[in-house]
Amino acid sequence: MNYQQLTQLICHKKSLLCVGLDTDLQLLPPHLLQTTDPVFEFNKAIIDATIDLAVAYKPNLAFYESMGLSGLRSLERTMEYLQNFKSEVFTIADAKRGDIGNTSKMYAKTFFEWLKFDSVTVAPYMGEDSVTPFLEYKDKWVILLGLTSNKGSSDFQFLNTGSRKLYEEVITKAQQWGSKNQLMFVAGATHPEEFKNLRALAPDYFYLVPGVGAQGGDLNKICENGLNANGGLLINSARQIIYASKGKNFAEEARKQALLMHESLQRFMPSISAA
């Protein structure tokens, strides 16, 4: 999916919502555990219940890997299912990979060829050659960690590196490696006060924003400070939506939570237009 298509999707669905598929076998509705692939059945039901409200889905790789081969098979099936909605939704492998060039190339193959994701999250510590192999795929994206949502973000990301903080340096330098058409940044919703600065750092780029909901980020402030003319934000919510209920009605309850998020975004949508 390219930049223009993504922004058209946002305008069409009037949404910036990304649903995080952090699917944990321990937290699934018990009745699903009788099925042959509870993780896939859960994901499929969540996708079906939210597809008109969400512009993106973000499976978190750790959750699938921790279940071994069967978890990865469930992820593979989830991605096969999402291929049915190819032009309707942007997919994000939340994998936080990054390695030396020839290894990053292998990761790109994993996420773009095997699993057919549109994008993958990448850690910046190893620099340019850990990022660029992903950008060799047309219409595929890197979402580079900028300012993360967790407590540990304060350990290194705010260090002063001369005239800039480290996260500012990452976001500034990486724009030399990829354009807004293939590169986004992660910016955690737990730092709402930073979004004016984040937008100024990369006016035309998208930010993927985790940490709204369970992690406590302030949606309004983030939109007020972080939106640009094409949207420029993908707001992720996982636990709050997908684990809204453990009952047989879990998908309906997930939809209700997604609707709440969708509604709270509506005041911002009129100012957004497609590229």
Added chain:
Amino acid sequence: MNYQQLTQLICHKKSLLCVGLDTDLQLLPPHLLQTTDPVFEFNKAIIDATIDLAVAYKPNLAFYESMGLSGLRSLERTMEYLQNFKSEVFTIADAKRGDIGNTSKMYAKTFFEWLKFDSVTVAPYMGEDSVTPFLEYKDKWVILLGLTSNKGSSDFQFLNTGSRKLYEEVITKAQQWGSKNQLMFVAGATHPEEFKNLRALAPDYFYLVPGVGAQGGDLNKICENGLNANGGLLINSARQIIYASKGKNFAEEARKQALLMHESLQRFMPSISAA
């Protein structure tokens, strides 16, 4: 495996050698492609041919993931096979993971429970809570990226952050999170001039050193500057050993390369003793 056992292994085998299992289907000896699991057969033969010379094996996750479920099954079988040598070898998942706390916990489960690795490489950008969930496992290890071997290491790792470079800050701060009994650092062999400094920064900790061989690192200089009383270095070599030949004798040729590396380490071994 704990610190004492690792140092005993080093003294017993008179070796610091780590064999990198960067197993690439494209580079395998053609005769193996007839077998049902060429990747596993290759790894098994390499392990059998080098087990008395290597103290560690380091499968690179990207290579297995890029082959999809079958690649991960080959990795699973490789790790099952390595369980036969449990007390004879230290295993490293070169995965460069790292995420918010509850996600890193899932990655820890993946590598320590499913695949039964002794250790996993972790990226430092997200800070303390991305690292500590791995340390909750007794006798399991984090190998944190310090100074990497690739060209992109110059993008951020050498930035001045007040009184220290970023990689120095990472190595210094992380010692508050884990002791030498559960934490190591990655330091690329392509920076031999930094090893005096690296050793001073973390006198008692192990460094995993990739980049000798194909990437051109200087083994002697690294040992002269980087060794400590218990060894303190694991020297990785991958391509130079495992792809020594594409013939039916590939395992013998791999052994010859491993022997060369083992021999070049012997002048340093008398100064090393177990903890």
